[in-house]
Amino acid sequence: MTIGDLIRLLSDGEFHSGEQLGEQLGVSRAAVWKQLRKLESLGIAMEAVKGQGYRLAEPLELLDGARIVAGLSREARGRLSRLFVEETLPSSNAFLRQRFEHGAGHGEVCLVEQQSAGRGRRGRTWTTPWGKSLMLSLGWRVEAGVAALEGLSLAVGVVLARALEHRGARPRLKWPNDVLLETPGGDFGKLAGILVEVTGDASGPCEVVIGMGINVELPEAFRCGLDQPVAAVRDQAPQVSRNDLAVDLLDGLLPLVAGFERQGFAAWQEAWNARHAFAEREIDILSGGQREAGIAEGVDASGNLLVNQAGRRRRLAGGEISVRVRP
Incomplete structure (x- = not known):
C-alpha cells in the first residue's frame, strides 16, 4: 500500500472507515492508521467523523x-x-x-x-x-x-x-x-x-x-x-x-x-x-559579494542579459550572478 493508493480511495469525497480501507487495500487497520497519520504529516488535510470514517478535506489530483x-x-x-x-x-x-x-x-x-x-x-x-x-x-x-x-x-x-x-x-x-x-x-x-x-x-x-x-x-x-x-x-x-x-x-x-x-x-x-518581468526597471546585480546597479534591457541572441549602467551597455552571463529588482 502506498500513499497514492490511499489517496485514490479517499479522493471520491465519501467517508471510508478504517476497516473498509483495510479491506480494499489488503492491509490491516493498523497499517491504514499509520498511513493516515503519514498523510497528516505531509500536510494533506483530513476529516475524521466518529462512526463514519475518514475523507480528504479537499480534493487532491494525483498525477496520472x-x-x-x-x-x-x-x-x-x-x-x-x-x-x-x-x-x-x-x-x-x-x-x-x-x-x-x-x-x-x-x-x-x-x-x-x-x-x-x-x-x-x-x-x-x-x-x-x-x-x-x-x-x-x-x-x-x-x-x-x-x-x-x-x-x-x-x-x-x-x-x-x-x-x-x-x-x-x-x-x-x-x-x-x-x-x-x-x-x-x-x-x-x-x-x-x-x-x-x-x-x-x-x-x-x-x-x-x-x-x-x-x-x-x-x-x-x-x-x-x-x-x-x-x-x-x-x-x-x-x-x-x-x-x-x-x-x-x-x-x-x-x-x-x-x-x-x-x-x-x-x-x-x-x-x-516579450515576457521579461523587469524590462526597463532598475535592478541590483550581485556577483562575487559585490552589488552594482543598472537598468535591465532585454536578452541577446545568446541569452545574455543586457544592462545599461550609466550609459554603458553590459552583457551578463549566468553562473554566479544574481539579479534583483530594486524597490
Whole structure:
C-alpha cells in the first residue's frame, strides 16, 4: 500500500472507515492508521467523523501517467521514450542522471509528487507540499556539445510561460531561470524555477537534464514559512489540472529539445523579451559579494542579459550572478 493508493480511495469525497480501507487495500487497520497519520504529516488535510470514517478535506489530483501520455500531440509522443511517475524521490533530476549512467535517459521524463532533496539554482533547496506542485525532469542527449545549449534554460522558460498562458495564467520571466506571477499587491512572487544540468564533452556528445518545479497550489500556512514572495498557478487559474499542465509542458518541451541544437536560443529571444518581468526597471546585480546597479534591457541572441549602467551597455552571463529588482 502506498500513499497514492490511499489517496485514490479517499479522493471520491465519501467517508471510508478504517476497516473498509483495510479491506480494499489488503492491509490491516493498523497499517491504514499509520498511513493516515503519514498523510497528516505531509500536510494533506483530513476529516475524521466518529462512526463514519475518514475523507480528504479537499480534493487532491494525483498525477496520472496514462492520461498524460494519451493527451500528448503525435510529435511529442513520438519523441518521448519513457514516462516515470513517482510518489517520492530525493530529486527527479538525480533520478534521470542515474538513468543516463545506466545507458538510458534520452527522451525520458520523470514526474514526482514530492521531492526530499530538490534543488534550485546555486544549490538552493526547492520544497513544496505533497501533491500541490508539478515537478518534472526531462533527459536528452546532445551531439554538438555544451556550447550548443547556450540559452536553453531561457527557452524552457518560454515554453513554461506559454503552457501557463494556455491555462489562464499571466506569467512573467526573470533572467535567467525563474517564472513569476504578479501578486494582488503589485509585487512578483516566484511561481517556478528551472534547473538545467549538463554532463559530458564541451564540444562533443553530452547529456542534459532539464528540471522544473512549479507551484500549482500553495496553502497559506506554507507560504508564511517561506523567506521570499511566492505565487501559485491557481492564484490566477483556479481550475487548472496538474495533468493537463504536464501535457502542455511536454508538448512544448520535447520539440524544443529536439530542435535546439539546430535553432539555438535566437529562435526564442523575441518571445522571452516579450515576457521579461523587469524590462526597463532598475535592478541590483550581485556577483562575487559585490552589488552594482543598472537598468535591465532585454536578452541577446545568446541569452545574455543586457544592462545599461550609466550609459554603458553590459552583457551578463549566468553562473554566479544574481539579479534583483530594486524597490
